[in-house]
Amino acid sequence: MKIKLLAIGKTDNKALQSLMDEYQQRLKHYIKFEFEIIPDIKNAKNLSEYQQKEKEGELILSKIQPTDELMLLDENGLEFTSVAFSNYLQKKMNAGTKQLVLVIGGPYGFSDDVYAKSLGKISLSKMTFSHQMIRVFVIEQLYRAFTILKNEPYHHQ
Secondary structure, eight states: OEEEEEEESOOOOHHHHHHHHHHHHHHTTTSEEEEEEEOOOTTGGGSOHHHHHHHHHHHHHHTOOTTOEEEEEEEEEEEOOHHHHHHHHHHHHHTTOSEEEEEEOBTTBOOHHHHHHSSEEEESOSSOOOHHHHHHHHHHHHHHHHHHHTTOTTOOO
C-alpha cells in the first residue's frame, strides 16, 4: 500500500516544515509515502466560501486515481486512538488497498463532490487546529501507527 497526504497551500513555518521532513524520513522505513501540496487558490479573497470550496474540490479530485481510497481529515470524522488507527491501517493493507489518500482541506472544508467521492472522515481531535499543524500531526500519527504495528518502542501505553 502507498499513502498519499494532500494539503491545500504550502507551509510557511520553517519549524513545522522541519518536523514534517523528519517524520516523513522516518515513515519511509515502513511504507511508501507521498506528501503533495495543492497550491492556494489565486484571488481567493474575491470568491465566496462556496466558490473556494468548489475550486479546491476540483483540484483535490484531479489528484485522485480511480483505484484510490479517499479519506478526509475533518473535525466531524471518526476519532481513533493511536492503536485503533494502526489497526485501521493494517486492515487497509490486508484488504489490498493500493493507495490510501488522506486530504487536509482548505479553511472552509470540502466541496460536496469531494465528500461524495470519499469513503469517510477522520478527526484527529474535537479541537480545531491550524491547517499547518494538522500536517505534522497526521504524518507523526502515521509514523506512530507503523511503529505500533512493528512492536517498536516509540508508542507507550
